[in-house]
Amino acid sequence: MARILAEEQLEQLQDSQNLVQQVSLIALESHIISGDSINEVENAYQRLMPHIVELDRLTSKLSRLAHNTDILTLHQSCQKLRNSAYIVTSLRTQKLQKKELKSHKSILNKFQNILHQQVDTIHTAASSISKSSTQNYRSNIERLARVTQNNSKLVFFQLISCLMLAWLLSHFFFEKYIVTRLKTVSKYLRNPVNIPVSTMVPVYGEDEIAEMARSVELLIENRRQLVLAQQSLSQSEAMQRAITDAVQSAVFLIDDKDTIQFVNPAAQTMFGYIKEEFIGKKLHTMLVPKKYQETASKGLAHFSKTGKGPVLDKMQEMVALHKDGKELTTLVHVGKLWRNKAWWAVGSVIDITKLKEIQADLIKSQQEAIQTGRLASIGHLAAGMAHVINTPAQYVGDNLIFINDSISSIRYVFEAARNLAESSPKSQATDAFTEACSNEEILYIFEELPSAISQSQDGMRYITKIVQSMKAFSHPGNNQKSFDDINKILDAVITITHNSYKEVATVETHFAPDIPLILCCASEIQQVFLNLMINAIQSIQDSNNKEKELGKIDISTVSKDDFVIISVADTGDGVPEEIRDRIFDPFYTTKPVGQGTGQGLSICYDIVVNKHSGTIEVGNNPESGAIFTIQLPIEATDDHKKSDTK
Structure with missing residues (x-):
């Protein structure tokens, strides 16, 4: 009951506070009614009326909850305020429209004073109601706290009394009729082996405790037999243990x-x-x-x-x-x-795991030796081909330069001869020469020949670049490390593999120009980049068989701290999450039988991680496919970098 009363008082307190807020807004709007424009006065009146209506509603609600003279005063003043506001607004509007009589001015001032007095009266009554509601709410809360405290003490004493009564009952009843018999059963249950077989548990009757005593007797016998069996088993185990x-x-x-x-x-x-x-x-x-x-x-x-x-x-x-x-x-x-x-x-x-690892290492070494021999043979062959191609290519390039220079001289002589023929007296010879000079084929030749020579020179420069890449890639490798330019190595690999990817994918490069030289074995790093490039091409080919679209290979380099980071991303099918931990294992391949040896990525891992102290990881390409990221340590001094740059 006290809680319900407190809730009603809380609601009354909230309404009284809202009442004070509405009175404050009414006081504010009543002053604005004395504005200098008709719109301002009418807008102030429009804003004032909802506040008066809300004030009237709150006053009516409070009058139902409590009977107070301040509430009655407030209710009466609210009705008067509504009328006064209307009169003041009308008089003020007439004054601003300059339609008022001379007597209107004194009446307007009188009603404005009445309006302000009514607002003050309402404010005083609302404040009194709020204060009274606050005091009543505080008193009820204090009363509810005292009642709750008294009830808590009463419940506590009742609980203590019940517990004491329960203890007294259990002490006298259970101690005499139940606990003593259960203790006897428990004693025999804890020490069954030390009790003779003929001894029975001295608990009698037809109740559940007596049945429990008979079950304990059976358990004693079962445990005795178990001990004998355990002794026999221990002897057998001891003999087996000695052997095994x-x-x-x-x-x-x-x-x-x-x-x-x-x-x-x-x-x-x-x-x-x-x-x-x-x-x-x-x-x-x-x-x-x-x-x-x-x-x-x-x-x-x-x-x-x-x-x-x-x-x-x-x-x-x-x-x-x-x-x-x-x-x-x-x-x-x-x-x-x-x-x-x-x-x-x-x-x-028998565990033969280590033996298998040694066997796998031996097979890997044999495969690497075979692969190295094949690469060396191909490298020598490519170097010879590059040398053979390079010599005639130089001849053709030099001749194109000569032809390009000669065209200008021929064009100059041709123009001079044509001008001379045109300025000379007319004759059959000059007319024939002028006609020949005006031939469209001759003019077309002079117009297109420089462009054809320029395109031929571009082709020869591309041939020269391919030859240089072949020579760089086929250079006999050794185990000695030297400082090399990663961007140049990548560029050579892209050139070598152009014929493989040109109908499969486009290659985009993002090489950082400030990449420092790194200490590495160039031939081994070339092998890593070549394997990754071939892997990307094959992945896109498998994907293109499904989608029939041209893929993309994105290669980028960047220098960070003491490392150079190279990434090779493709838009193929990617590497599933469940096989990423095995992708670099020797002989592991996702290709059908006969199409992959499972050695490409394993060789990459061995060269990067074991031979160059770097890292190689595979992840998802944001554009779909896979991205391989290689991180190689620079291991070069600043002096060495400066000298190589110069």
């Missing part, structure tokens, strides 16, 4: 439910689990990769029933999982054991 601890291979005993029953220390070391993590767990869930689990489970189920299987009594190479998720390459031998009316498996496992 000395074996370096991992040994497993698997029951017909695919549950691990025994592992030796070598298995714990090999797979990273402790013994407690192995025992009772499913072998295939722990150690077999997901893609093989279904097949392995079916094979074990068939083995447990028939004692036969494709891997029985054979050394089989299999993939197993380490605890950290790493895949291990293993040799597995499986034997069989008849036990509990089912066939159990005894497996021994």
